[in-house]
Amino acid sequence: MKNKRIFSTVVLFFIIAIMTISQLKAQMRNQAIVSPEVRPDMTVVFRISSREATKVSLVLPDINITRPMEKNETGVWSTIVGPLEPNIYVYNFIVDGTHTVDPMNPVMKRGIGLTTSLVEVPGKEPMYFSEQAVPHGTFHIHRYDSKTTGTTRGLYVYTPPNYDPKSKNKFPVLYLLHGVGDTENGWIEIGQANRIADNLIAAGKAKQMIIVMPRGHASFAGTSSSNPMSAGSTNAFEQDLLSDIIPYIEKNYNVSKNAKDRAIAGLSMGGRQTLVIGLAHLDKFNYILPYSAAVRNVSQDSVLQKLISDPASINKSLKVFWIGCGTEDGLFAGNKSLSEQLTGKGIRNTFFQTPGAHTWLVWRLYLNETLPLLFK
Amino acid sequence: MKNKRIFSTVVLFFIIAIMTISQLKAQMRNQAIVSPEVRPDMTVVFRISSREATKVSLVLPDINITRPMEKNETGVWSTIVGPLEPNIYVYNFIVDGTHTVDPMNPVMKRGIGLTTSLVEVPGKEPMYFSEQAVPHGTFHIHRYDSKTTGTTRGLYVYTPPNYDPKSKNKFPVLYLLHGVGDTENGWIEIGQANRIADNLIAAGKAKQMIIVMPRGHASFAGTSSSNPMSAGSTNAFEQDLLSDIIPYIEKNYNVSKNAKDRAIAGLSMGGRQTLVIGLAHLDKFNYILPYSAAVRNVSQDSVLQKLISDPASINKSLKVFWIGCGTEDGLFAGNKSLSEQLTGKGIRNTFFQTPGAHTWLVWRLYLNETLPLLFK
Numbered sequence: 001m002k003n004k005r006i007f008s009t010v011v012l013f014f015i016i017a018i019m020t021i022s023q024l025k026a027q028m029r030n031q032a033i034v035s036p037e038v039r040p041d042m043t044v045v046f047r048i049s050s051r052e053a054t055k056v057s058l059v060l061p062d063i064n065i066t067r068p069m070e071k072n073e074t075g076v077w078s079t080i081v082g083p084l085e086p087n088i089y090v091y092n093f094i095v096d097g098t099h100t101v102d103p104m105n106p107v108m109k110r111g112i113g114l115t116t117s118l119v120e121v122p123g124k125e126p127m128y129f130s131e132q133a134v135p136h137g138t139f140h141i142h143r144y145d146s147k148t149t150g151t152t153r154g155l156y157v158y159t160p161p162n163y164d165p166k167s168k169n170k171f172p173v174l175y176l177l178h179g180v181g182d183t184e185n186g187w188i189e190i191g192q193a194n195r196i197a198d199n200l201i202a203a204g205k206a207k208q209m210i211i212v213m214p215r216g217h218a219s220f221a222g223t224s225s226s227n228p229m230s231a232g233s234t235n236a237f238e239q240d241l242l243s244d245i246i247p248y249i250e251k252n253y254n255v256s257k258n259a260k261d262r263a264i265a266g267l268s269m270g271g272r273q274t275l276v277i278g279l280a281h282l283d284k285f286n287y288i289l290p291y292s293a294a295v296r297n298v299s300q301d302s303v304l305q306k307l308i309s310d311p312a313s314i315n316k317s318l319k320v321f322w323i324g325c326g327t328e329d330g331l332f333a334g335n336k337s338l339s340e341q342l343t344g345k346g347i348r349n350t351f352f353q354t355p356g357a358h359t360w361l362v363w364r365l366y367l368n369e370t371l372p373l374l375f376k
Numbered sequence: 377m378k379n380k381r382i383f384s385t386v387v388l389f390f391i392i393a394i395m396t397i398s399q400l401k402a403q404m405r406n407q408a409i410v411s412p413e414v415r416p417d418m419t420v421v422f423r424i425s426s427r428e429a430t431k432v433s434l435v436l437p438d439i440n441i442t443r444p445m446e447k448n449e450t451g452v453w454s455t456i457v458g459p460l461e462p463n464i465y466v467y468n469f470i471v472d473g474t475h476t477v478d479p480m481n482p483v484m485k486r487g488i489g490l491t492t493s494l495v496e497v498p499g500k501e502p503m504y505f506s507e508q509a510v511p512h513g514t515f516h517i518h519r520y521d522s523k524t525t526g527t528t529r530g531l532y533v534y535t536p537p538n539y540d541p542k543s544k545n546k547f548p549v550l551y552l553l554h555g556v557g558d559t560e561n562g563w564i565e566i567g568q569a570n571r572i573a574d575n576l577i578a579a580g581k582a583k584q585m586i587i588v589m590p591r592g593h594a595s596f597a598g599t600s601s602s603n604p605m606s607a608g609s610t611n612a613f614e615q616d617l618l619s620d621i622i623p624y625i626e627k628n629y630n631v632s633k634n635a636k637d638r639a640i641a642g643l644s645m646g647g648r649q650t651l652v653i654g655l656a657h658l659d660k661f662n663y664i665l666p667y668s669a670a671v672r673n674v675s676q677d678s679v680l681q682k683l684i685s686d687p688a689s690i691n692k693s694l695k696v697f698w699i700g701c702g703t704e705d706g707l708f709a710g711n712k713s714l715s716e717q718l719t720g721k722g723i724r725n726t727f728f729q730t731p732g733a734h735t736w737l738v739w740r741l742y743l744n745e746t747l748p749l750l751f752k
Contacts, residue, residue, distance in 0.1 A: 052473030055428065075473070097428030097451070100476035106486040106559075114479050131528060136519040138628075143512040152507060165541040183482075252514075 033076060035104045036091075036119040043082035044119055048093050048102065051075030057094040062087075062359050069093075086123030087361055088192065090116040109190040111182045112217070118190060126199075128368045129192045134202035135161035139194050144248050148240040150221025154184045155245065156213040157253070158194050160201055163208070170256035172375040173210045173249065175241065175285075176367075177266025177273050180228055180294075184215040187367075190360050196368050206371040210255055214245050216270050229269055229294065231303065238277045242284070260319065263287030263374050267363045268331075269294050279307035282317035287374055289322045291366040292358055296334040298341055311345045320373050321349040324366045326356030409452060411480045412467075412495040419458035420495055424469050424478065427451030433470040438463075438735050445469075462499030463737055464568065466492040485566040487558045488593070494566060502575075504744045505568045510578035511537035515570050520624050524616040526597025530560045531621065532589035533629070534570050536577055539584070546632035548751040549586045549625065551617065551661075552743075553642025553649050556604055556670075560591040563743075566736050572744050582747040586631055590621050592646050605645055605670065607679065614653045618660070636695065639663030639750050643739045644707075645670050655683035658693035663750055665698045667742040668734055672710040674717055687721045696749050697725040700742045702732030 035047040046058050046069070056069045056077040063084070069077040077093075090109060092099050101108055102117040109116050126132045142155040163171065176193060178186035187193040193211055200206035218236035219225035225233040250257060264285045266274040271293025278288035298304060308314065314321070321342070325335035332353070339351035352369065356362040411423040422434050422445070432445045432453040439460070445453040453469075466485060468475050477484055478493040485492050502508045518531040539547065552569060554562035563569040569587055576582035594612035595601035601609040626633055640661045642650040647669025654664035674680060684690065690697070697718070701711035708729070715727035728745065732738040 048474060050472060050474040052431065054430075054472070056474075095474045095476065096426060096430070096472045098424060098426035098432075098471045098476065099479050100471065100474065101479075101491065103475050103477075103490050106488075106491060108484075108486065108491070110482040110484065112482075115477065115482060115484070131519070133521075133528075136521075136528070138516050138518045140514050140516045142514045143507070145509075145512075152509075152512070 033104050035102050036117075038119065038121055041082075042084055042086070042121055043080050044084060044121065045078055045080050046091065046093075046102070046119075047076055047078045047104070048095070048100075049074075049076050050095055053077070053096045055094075055096055058091060059094060059099075060089055060091045062089045062361055082121070084121045086121050086127050088118055088120045088129055088190070088364070090118055090190070090360070092116055109182075110185060113181050128196055128199055129364050130199075131195050132199050132202070134198055136198050137161050137163065137194055137201075139188055142248075142252075144244065146218075146240050146244045148220065148236060148244050149218050153215050153240075155215070155248070156184050156188055157249070158188075158197060158211040158213070159253070160197065160208040160210070162201075163210070163254075165254045167254060170254055170261070171210045172207060172261035172263070173212055173253075173255050174263045174265060174287075174371075174374060175212050175214070175245075177214070177216050177264070177270025179216075179266075179268035179270055183217070184213050187211075187213045191364055191367065193367060196364065197371060200368065200371050207375045209371075209375060210249075210253055212245065212249055214241060216266070216273060229272075234273055234276055237273060238280070241277060242281070246284075259284050259286045259317070261375060263289065263320075265289035265291065265367075265370060266293075267291040267366075268358065271295075276303060276307065279304075279314070282313060286318055287320045287322075288318060289320065289324075289366075289370050289373075290335075291324050291363050292326060292329050292331055293323070293335060293338075294331065295338050296331065298334060298338045304338070308342060308345060308347060311347045314347050318348070320370075321347065322352060322370055322373065323349055324352040324354070324362075324369070326354055326358065326362045328355065328357040329362070330358065409480050411478050412493075414495065414497055417458075418460055418462070418497055419456050420460060420497065421454055421456050422467065422469075422478070422495075423452055423454040423480070424471070424476075425450075425452050426471055429453070429472045431470075431472055434467060435470060435475075436465055436467045438465045438737055458497070460497045462497050462503050464494055464496045464505055464566070464740070466494055466566065466736070468492055485558075486561060489557045504572055504575055505740050506575075507571055508575050508578070510574055512574050513537050513539065513570055513577075515564055518624075518628075520620065522594075522616050522620045524596065524612060524620050525594050529591050529616075531591070531624070532560050532564055533625070534564075534573060534587040534589070535629070536573065536584040536586070538577075539586070539630075541630045543630060546630055546637070547584060547586045548637035548639070549588055549629075549631050550639045550641060550663075550747075550750060551588050551590070551621075553590070553592050553640070553646025555592075555642075555644035555646055559593070560589050563587075563589045567740055567743065569743060572740065573747060576744065576747050583751045585747075585751060586625075586629055588621065588625055590617060592642070592649060605648075610649055610652055613649055614656070617653060618657070622660075635660050635662045635693070637751060639665065639696075641665035641667065641743075641746060642669075643667040643742075644734065647671075652679060652683065655680075655690065658689060662694055663696045663698075664694060665696065665700075665742075665746050665749075666711075667700045667739050668702060668705050668707055669699070669711055669714075670707065671714050672707065674710060674714045680714070684718060684721060684723060687723045690723050694724070696746075697723065698728060698746055698749065699725055700728040700730070700738075700745070702730055702734070702738045704731065704733040705738070706734060 037045040069079040137160045140157040271290035274290045413421040445455040516533040640654045647666035650666040
């Protein structure tokens with residue numbers, strides 16, 4: 001008993017010692033705050049402490065919510081949203097005009113633009129994007145030296161639960177690309193690619209596969225690209241993928257080198273990269289899956305027109321050509337007309353349309369929808 | 377040319393399409409803002425846009441700076457700090473009383489308490505904590521099911537550049553523990569353990585080793601601990617480490633199972649765990665390295681007293697017993713008296729004192745100092 005009391009005193013002294021006074025003040029003020037609080041009825045309470053602010057708002061762009069929060073007598077601002085559909089939502093606070101993340105929530109998406117906080121609303125049943133009680137794969141964060149870009153770049157790799165570096169069976173590989181506002185962490189931090197793959201593999205719906213998530217922004221060594229969507233930037237990424245990343249993966253992982261065991265998929269900017277790189281290298285990828293790809297005026301898009309000019313080769317090589325887009329997405333018409341043109345030329349493809357806009361709500365769903373199509 | 381123009385139009389339309397109006401406004405206001413800007417003279421400009429705020433401050437706790445920022449006519453607040461010593465510093469903004477991260481800086485430390493932004497001030501020469509042009513190891517993020525805690529927990533693992541899952545030579549392992557305010561990501565996100573190991577290995581100063589970074593907060597299945605520093609919590613972590621983590625690592629990595637190839641190190645709360653677990657299991661760890669450990673009144677600390685009651689066994693087993701602490705740390709006296717008591721009992725140990733307080737500036741330095749001592 002005495003030891004316990006001494007220990008508690010030691011602990012208290014210690015905790016005080018490790019914090020500067022200003023940190024301590026902020027911590028104490030925040031200590032009682034839970035944010036976000038997801039309640040059993042699937043409403044969510046968002047809270048932030050700010051005694052001095054005059055206006056604090058919540059922004060939930062996935063579902064088009066921007067609303068003022070209310071301040072209580074202790075300086076805590078809050079608002080209740082929902083009930084919400086089970087999903088993972090991005091949000092920010094705006095404190096007197098400044099976008100901030102939720103200071104009490106370590107779950108965030110870090111990209112090229114503003115960092116956002118994330119809140120997961122679980123379903124009554126385990127959802128495809130949630131961590132379930134199944135065997136878990138691992139994700140690996142590499143730094144590789146790209147000869148193409150002349151820089152050291154990040155690379156995320158998911159290995160499935162049964163991955164074995166020594167097995168005789170080589171694993172198939174999906175190259176999975178992000179959008180213009182994200183980086184190589186996007187498909188993990190907000191896309192939940194690892195959880196989605198874990199759950200599908202455990203259910204016997206998807207093959208054990210490796211998923212490689214490169215950084216999609218690129219420029220050739222010695223140059224810089226101010227426009228990540230330019231042809232030059234796509235060309236640089238193409239070379240980085242083919243000459244740097246794929247050899248690096250094949251050196252470091254126990255993977256198949258056959259086109260029939262390689263897929264390429266990506267969202268938005270990465271959807272365009274998927275089309276441009278996949279169609280130019282039918283000898284390397286037998287699965288092409290653009291999600292909400294950055295294509296608009298297909299008939300005037302000379303790059304794409306050239307790539308779809310040989311229907312026989314495409315049909316001969318591709319096992320799956322899957323094009324998905326949300327009906328509320330500004331790119332819906334472009335993707336639909338791409339699919340129609342392909343069909344018109346006799347190129348086999350699947351057009352998959354869903355409700356939804358240009359958001360991660362759609363892309364997580366598409367990954368869940370398409371992983372079961374691969375390597376069968 | 378025409379195609380390029382069409383392409384640019386496509387791109388512009390696309391970029392507009394992907395953003396909601398509020399995101400677009402925030403992005404446009406922030407677009408011209410660079411923060412933090414590290415200048416060649418090693419001063420750093422911090423900036424944040426906030427038209428409506430009445431007071432914005434910068435907090436740089438590592439060097440005890442809290443200062444108001446100044447607003448210009450476009451609503452951008454800024455302040456210049458330095459010149460600073462080359463290092464990595466944590467910082468936050470306080471916007472009208474609310475702690476926020478820098479919205480333009482994706483480099484952050486996410487822990488248990490407030491999330492902080494990070495700024496790296498590089499040296500004229502490559503620094504030990506910087507990414508250098510050397511071969512890079514990889515870090516791996518696992519989710520494992522802990523029988524001890526009854527939950528699924530995160531686990532970070534660093535493998536060195538020459539790691540080979542198939543080699544006959546088994547790799548030695550350092551178990552590296554975090555402090556009370558951090559999680560399993562701490563030693564990577566702010567500690568730069570991977571860069572420090574990469575640089576030392578490339579210089580031939582440290583052995584190729586695996587570094588395992590578990591989550592240090594624990595409680596036994598079915599219980600919850602409100603105090604992560606309590607004996608119960610330490611016991612739960614001890615069992616998680618010995619019964620769950622070490623077997624998991626030995627199953628998934630090509631590692632040695634000999635005590636002479638195992639080290640345990642940690643900071644603050646993790647420093648105390650290092651002492652308590654390391655000394656209780658001399659048959660498992662031949663290297664014990666607490667950094668700024670949470671020890672105060674050593675002579676009244678019955679847990680530690682019991683563990684150091686058999687000097688002969690300790691001397692026989694341990695190859696390195698290294699105790700480090702900064703002289704401005706509230707825990708300095710406790711650590712110094714621990715070393716003196718050990719010495720008084722004839723237990724070989726090194727006491728390493730440096731300038732510095734209870735901050736990551738000290739712990740990165742200690743990792744750099746101690747990795748070369750291991751597995752020689």
